[in-house]
Amino acid sequence: MTLSVAAGEIVALVGGNGAGKSTLLKSIAGLLPPRAGAIRWEEEDLARVGAHQIVERGLAMVPEGRRLFAGMTVQEHLDLGAFTPRARAVRPASLERVHALFPFLHERRRHVVRSLSGGQQQMVAIGRALMSNPRLLMLDEPSLGIAPRLVRSILTALAEINRAGVAVLLVEQNVQAALTLAHRAYVLESGRITAEGPSAALLSDAHVRRAYLGPLATRA
């Protein structure tokens, strides 16, 4: 399959459980080495780059389930987010941007993340990723297990992040929400792309509607 994200785009990756969406993101981020094929980032093959250096290249990932460091504070997460040399150079500006986006990350900076709600933890996870000063932000199921009200504010935040020039690659089970936010989307089924195109077109596509947006398949 072939999939691309251009600068400044929001691309959604939708599809059922086991379609390979998370595997794809993990491969791009370097957590799983791809068995075949190439992952190119500005003409460089990412499969040859160590996972910790991929962040330095400007790709950041918010993993499924947030994967925070349970015993550490909100501020420590943001500090660690700016771990790479490139991110450290612009740390104050990134911090200001993240705090403007999610003010509560500043209010609760001394709180241990274990004490936060799921939605708040998701904001910490996104803040941590943004601190690396990425040009592409990848998110794996950011709405999973989060109160609907907070899902909306997270999606709004993603749109705002994108307006600042960051490309977004979003894996989401909440297809309606993902397609509403994204410019383009790919539909993945058992490891293959079965549909792609502008989100608006996919939203009205008969197959997509039946498979992912029908009354039985809708996930909120």
Place this chain on the structure above:
Amino acid sequence: MSALAQQIVLGVLIGGLYGLAAAGLSLVFGVLKVLNVAHGELIMLGGYAAFWAVALLGMDPFGSLVLVVPLSLLAGVFLYGALFGFVVRANEETREKNSLLIGFGLALVLHALAVRLWTADERSIVTPYGGAVITVAGLSVPVVRLLSFVIAFAVIGGLQLLLTHWRWGKAIRATAEDWQAALLTGIDVRRAYLLAFAMGTGLAGTAGVLVSVGYSVSPSIGLEWTLKALIVVVLAGLGSMIGTFVGGILLGVAEALSAAAFGGPYREVVGLLIFVVVLCARPRGLFGR
């Protein structure tokens, strides 16, 4: 009564060293998820290194720390690169089995090496001020052991500061919590493992110096110290170095009390009893999460 109080004072003093011995084991176990059963042998080697520094180079026993600590950090780098680095990212079962084999093998080799270099005799470092005693409220406090305790506390405090304020200290803690998430923030987790292991070995070397000054070393003390450290790690739980230090003191005092109540031979038994009771009642330890 004052005899008991005297025992408790001595228990606190040795307890500080238990805490220091446990801090290294705890750091390596918490970050690499590898139980280094040769930790006690590393302590033993640190003790002999101090012994040599005093006997051959004429250094002050506490002053030998400036030599022994860097050497043990280097030894840690070498041991990680040659042995433990290979198992740390293996799957859980392989890692547990292989790291135990490596640890026991290393313990045997180091024990044999020590017997060859220094014979099986017990040695301790004699200092001009070794017999000095401070008397406080009728209790006598040996100066050398007090100094060892203070150094152990300072080292643990310094370690805690490193882990909370140094960039790589935070990276080490993040790697301990979730190595994949650490990788996603751009941390070179292999370097975090290497640093944590080297620091663990450095802590063992430091503990060894202090043991050889206030107490004594022989090639066979390794297992005993690994056990003490393990009991303290279980007692205190992972994650807090200050908690580990307090856990060490608790073990020291508990040993002193049981020795006073039931006689010297029961000193070791109480530690193992604590080990079992804590595992049953509070598997994450007193200060663990």
